[in-house]
Amino acid sequence: MQFTIHFGQVVKYIPYLLGGAWLSFQIAFLAFCGGMVIGLAGAMAKTFGNRFLRGIVNAYVTFFTNTPQLVQIYFIFFGLPQFGLVLSPYEAVLVGMTINAGAYATEIQRAGFLSVHRSELEAAETVGMSLLQSVRYVILPHLAKVLYPPFSNLYIIMTLGTSMAAIFGVEELTGRSFNVNAMTFRSIEVFSITAGLYILVTIVASFVLLYLGQWLFRVKGKVF
Amino acid sequence: MWDSLLQEIPRFFTYYNGIFLLQAAWRTIALSAAGCVVGFAIGFFMAIIRITRERRLLAARVPSIGYVEFFRRVPFLVTLMFMFFTFQILKFQFSVFTVAMITVCLIASGFIAEIVRAGIESVHMTQWDAGEVLNFTLVQKLRLVIVPQAWKVILPPAFSFFISFIKDTALASQIGVIELTYAGKVFNNKGFSAILVFGTILIMYFVISYPLTRFGRWMESKLGVSKH
């Protein structure tokens, strides 16, 4: 074997990589929020909308959950210009991830809506709550508890999903690791450090989400 | 624009392009399926190590947790690059398809290990005790009692993972594996309309994934009402 491992050369790029991790976080966070908004609208449409509306939402969800996010972004980045809509790599990734997340969020939220049992609403009624009160004290807490775990999970998945932005030249964590690799040729070191950073970031995110969930919604769970 | 698109269609959907696309689709399916099958074997083994209380295997528990968490918490692309360059540096002469295949198997094993673990943990503790007091060995407990019961809990999420894994294999295109996404890039680079090309690729992924999704739902409903 004629190679040696030299972490030293790569370690000095760690701040640079961390800057990329910050960008990854931004993308994931924005896309997640956007996705949740779409998801709420979609779930509402599916629960309360007419046949036509439900059909559209179904088609949207089915299509975007059965096709890869990468190809969706390729379509947006290379295809939309043909319609006259040119997006920067960052914008294309953001739009793509948001629309993709929206499809999954719709499903999660719809399942959440369906999980509210009639008996809970009846119980609220019998103790004399108004509609607004039963929404605030019964429905929303229940929904929060049911929706929190799958949404936390989706967030972690999306954080890892931001990695494909590198393919479009966006300089988030993976993108920057490509740059460092090109500069130092210390591939094993670069990518193992990058892997380590992703592991660190997701573990921290998992713990934060766990404690946030316990504090806000009394949702239990564990990381390992 | 639509006119030029319509004109492109016959130029795009030629016999040879079709064959090329089908071969690419085949590689996508092969990577996902083989990855999940091998991933299941490895993942199953990892899950057993993780939940077992046999003293001999305790030392292997932490590495097993580390292994599983690594492949679940590192993006596909990064793991792929790591494998690709490592093999290159170690001068293994693997084809990109082989590299992708190995990567895919390792990543799948991480996720499936967690699915198997949840399935095994769903079997009540007393079933383990009952086997223990009848003097079953670990293998007997697993084979005769635990796995037959865990199976129903493992299969739906495992199949669901398989379906989502098909989408993940799109990233293998980045090291040059000629699967569906790569085929899309090839045609896009050749100058075909991106809408046409990537639209077609999206539809092809859909055609592969959607029937499986429906089948998965059917299977879940069947498992739900089944007797043991």
Place this chain on the structure above:
Amino acid sequence: MAYLSIENIFASYKDDKPVLTGVGFSVEKGEIASLIGPSGSGKSTLLRVLVGLTKPKSGRVLLDGVPISYANKKALREARDRFAIVFQQYNLFQNMTALRNVTIAPIKVKKRNPQEVEKEAIVLLEKVGLGEKLNSYPDELSGGQQQRVAIARALALKPDILLLDEVTSALDPELINEVLDTIRLLAREGMTMVIVSHEMAFVREVSSKVVFMDEGKVVEIGNPKEILDHPKTARAREFMAKILRH
């Protein structure tokens, strides 16, 4: 000399919290000893020690004068040839029929002849009143029926001592008696048993010795009349008062 002699058993949970702190009593052959006491007193843990599921920190268990070791795998296997246990619930292997549940251990572990084992199993299942349910799966059986199959399964290995750990506690009331009848039958046949139970009337009826445990210790031992009607120690009296109130 007693048939089963339990001497000064100390045992702890995984986190080193002590559960049994010097438990000892003896049981004659054909005798039925009932363990009673509040939750957490260590009754179930003692049964688990006897069958080798929980390792004792110190103390001795002697069967017919011979010490039982729980030190290694081989010793555990031998211990389980002498002691058989029935748990409170989830005894039966859900993926096997009643018959298979009973025959599986003799066939797969003892490596006995399958036809012989099956014949014996059928006799056992008929004895517990489930001759018609040989090919039923646990989810097709009531709780009481499942527990009876579990007893048959324990008997299939021809144990010296049968341990019953609150076997009726998880059952609906109307199903309790069929299980108690089975235990009565075994008592008449002279099976040596150690029973953990909350069914005080049954304990009084069937046991020859009652052991009251509290906080990991044996507090009082006596015959049913003594312990249940005239408990000598304050703790036993407290416990009996609580139990008998409803």
